[in-house]
Amino acid sequence: MIDALQQYVAAALVIVGSLFALAAAIGLLRLPDFYTRMHAASKAGTLGSCVMLIALAVYADDLAVTARALGGVVFFLLTAPVSAHLLAKAAHVSGLRLWEMSVLDNYAEETASDSAE
Amino acid sequence: MTTAAMLLDWALTAALGVLSLALLLTVVRVVIGPTLPDRVMALDMLVAVAIGFIAVLGIRTGQTLYADIAIALGLVGFLATVAFARFILQRRSLEEDGT
Numbered sequence: 001m002i003d004a005l006q007q008y009v010a011a012a013l014v015i016v017g018s019l020f021a022l023a024a025a026i027g028l029l030r031l032p033d034f035y036t037r038m039h040a041a042s043k044a045g046t047l048g049s050c051v052m053l054i055a056l057a058v059y060a061d062d063l064a065v066t067a068r069a070l071g072g073v074v075f076f077l078l079t080a081p082v083s084a085h086l087l088a089k090a091a092h093v094s095g096l097r098l099w100e101m102s103v104l105d106n107y108a109e110e111t112a113s114d115s116a117e
Numbered sequence: 118m119t120t121a122a123m124l125l126d127w128a129l130t131a132a133l134g135v136l137s138l139a140l141l142l143t144v145v146r147v148v149i150g151p152t153l154p155d156r157v158m159a160l161d162m163l164v165a166v167a168i169g170f171i172a173v174l175g176i177r178t179g180q181t182l183y184a185d186i187a188i189a190l191g192l193v194g195f196l197a198t199v200a201f202a203r204f205i206l207q208r209r210s211l212e213e214d215g216t
Contacts, residue, residue, distance in 0.1 A: 004121035011121075011128035014173060018132035018139070021169050025139035028146045028162055037146075038158050045165040048139075052132075052172035053187060059125075059176045060184075068184040069172075076168070076191055083161060083198040090202040091154040 006059055013055035020048030033099035034091055042084035050076055129177050136173065140166050157201040164194030 027040025050073045057069035092107055118126075143166060146159040168187045175183030 007121035007125040011125040014128050014132040018135040021139040021166050022135050025142035029142050034155055041158050041162040045162045049165045049168040052169040056172045056175045062181055065181045065184050072188045079195040083195055086199055086202040090205040094205050
């Protein structure tokens with residue numbers, strides 16, 4: 001009974017996670033500039049791999065494997081925003097332009113007001 | 118083989134197919150660029166898809182060691198992205214010194 005439940009939940013999570021990864025890959029290919037592509041890759045991509053690791057945690061009978069898989073999930077949720085922010089900031093500082101239809105660039109306004117003071 | 122096991126087997130096969138497609142689309146972005154940050158971000162995404170592959174294979178084979186490999190790959194991917202971001206910043210300051 002528990003085995004069947006584990007298998008149903010793992011099957012659903014694996015499908016959902018792989019569809020999130022596919023959505024991230026399509027966004028990476030189709031969106032117009034670096035910053036919009038980055039939002040697709042760093043949010044949907046991380047969620048996809050996290051959901052699939054949760055499927056592994058649900059399916060595993062051994063508590064040690066479950067703990068390690070959940071530890072991996074926490075680790076990705078902590079590191080993905082850090083690396084995405086660092087890369088976006090590096091790209092912005094090195095002068096990569098936003099898409100011409102973007103309406104707001106808070107970082108540029110902030111650095112401009114900082115240098116004015 | 119029970120219904121649940123058959124469903125799981127089908128779901129794992131479908132997930133492997135979908136992940137392969139995601140990997141292929143990400144590789145297209147690595148190839149066409151057009152800038153270095155784009156490629157670095159696509160490589161970061163490749164690591165995320167590879168971790169998904171590892172989780173699916175871990176369920177499919179029942180090998181418990183795959184969870185450790187996923188954590189190690191995540192650590193390497195994070196450090197690589199941070200190093201590339203530092204490199205992009207560094208390259209900018211070198212160009213400013215040169216002009």
